[in-house]
Amino acid sequence: MTPDLMEQGAKARVEHASKEAATQQSSGDRGASFGRVLKAGLPDFGTGVALYLDEITVSFDGFRALNKLSLMVDVGELRCIIGPNGAGKTTMMDVITGKTRPDSGTASFGQNIDLLRLRENEIAQIGIGRKFQKPTVYEQLSVFENLELALKADRRVRASLFSRLSGAQLDRIAETLQLIHLLPQAQTQAGLLSHGQKQWLEIGMLLMQDPMLLLLDEPVAGMTDEETERTAELFLSLEGKHSLVVVEHDMKFVDQLTQGRKKVTVLHEGSVLAEGLLSEVQANEKVVEVYLGR
Ligand SMILES: Nc1ncnc2c1ncn2[C@@H]1O[C@H](COP(=O)(O)OP(=O)(O)O)[C@@H](O)[C@H]1O
């Protein structure tokens, strides 16, 4: 998708949210929360930047989990972040999603949205979706019902849990089922899926909310080789339509995602240690030392 189209999408979304907010003022926090998002304005992706972190520092009892971390991700870019355990990768995602507030630094979505001023739910509403390490699907419900719930949980969509799905909504669920390779399992109870399939379902649930930026923390941990390969294909098909930040240990997976031409970021002790092609960072002496030193 071109930045232009992205902007239009974001605009339509926020306009929709604005109407919702107007009709929901009486429901207390919901209205107030939309109000704050709207005050923040539309994300402006005109310069092609999706996410910009500048000198972010996070301390836990004096220990710096992030130490002046700076990172820029483009609109439509798929960026892999690697780094040893404890490097600060998950903490970085916590900062982007509003779960952790940094001591200093700035974080923006597009060129204008100050993420550090928004709450977690507000950040989700403006188009940042996060996939945690462990899948969290509704085990008792079918695959289809999980996606249906995710769609209806989107407050931009005017629907109650009991309302019938529109044709367009059914189409979206079907498209997503196909994308995440679970069309044959649509009526299967989610609890019966393999670990890898549960991970795909959760990614599908995220996609139902149409996030502009997707954050994926170790998405192929515990997957079989075949599932890992399919996940790489899935992410590659999302690239361009969404920006993706993928934290991963599995170098084969990172290689599949970067295809020898995309930039990889190496985190170490809360800062960027190296950035470049996977082959370049793997040959980087500092990087080798950090990995072997553990
Ligand atoms: N809530 C917390 N309180 C104290 N220390 C934390 C907390 N969260 C993370 N840390 C520490 O910060 C460092 C970075 O952790 P994390 O971001 O989880 O690393 P990674 O995801 O790269 O493995 C680790 O040393 C971890 O122990």
Ligand SMILES: [Mg+2]
């Ligand atoms: Mg982690």
